[in-house]
Amino acid sequence: MKTSRELLKKAGILPKLRLGIKLPGGGVKSTGPHKVRVIEDKIIKKIESSTGKELEWVRYVVEEDSERKIYDTKLRDKVGGLSYLVQRFAEINEDEEVILEMKKQGIKNYIELTPTGHSSSIEVEEEQGYEDAE
Numbered sequence: 669m670k671t672s673r674e675l676l677k678k679a680g681i682l683p684k685l686r687l688g689i690k691l692p693g694g695g696v697k698s699t700g701p702h703k704v705r706v707i708e709d710k711i712i713k714k715i716e717s718s719t720g721k722e723l724e725w726v727r728y729v730v731e732e733d734s735e736r737k738i739y740d741t742k743l744r745d746k747v748g749g750l751s752y753l754v755q756r757f758a759e760i761n762e763d764e765e766v767i768l769e770m771k772k773q774g775i776k777n778y779i780e781l782t783p784t785g786h787s788s789s790i791e792v793e794e795e796q797g798y799e800d801a802e
Contacts (some may be wrong), residue, residue: 685730685737687770687779696777698770703784704730704737705765709757711743725755739768741779756781 674682685704688696689791707729727737741753760766765784768775774781 682729682736685732685739687769688777691713696770698772698777701767701769702732703765703767705759705763706730706734706760707736708762712740714740715727726751726757728757753779753781759783776794 685702687702688698691697700706709726709728712725712727716723725740726743728739728741730739731737742751743754745751760783761792765781767782767784769778769779769780769782771776
């Protein structure tokens with residue numbers, strides 16, 4: 669809706685970069701490759717819906733088709749180490765373009781991060797949980 673988008677813009681709320689969409693019967697469907705320019709990252713805190721615990725996440729502000737969007741990922745992996753996706757983003761410079769795409773391998777979804785300046789991609793197991801997928 670046009671009015672709602674304008675209200676979000678006036679409030680300074682950025683839309684989410686959605687790499688997957690929740691399916692009605694369960695599961696997640698990829699929205700395909702997204703070529704984005706990485707603008708900035710920062711640590712935020714979010715309440716995990718399944719446990720109610722506050723966790724640290726990294727929020728990436730990216731630009732896709734001249735529109736700024738946000739993408740959040742957990743800071744830590746399941747064993748408490750630094751998330752592999754965060755480690756891969758650390759290799760990217762601000763204002764660098766990458767392609768992000770959700771892919772499926774067996775029963776697991778993962779995020780493939782491909783810097784546009786490199787020929788090889790980096791595969792990252794997805795730990796987002798899709799609580800904010802539409």
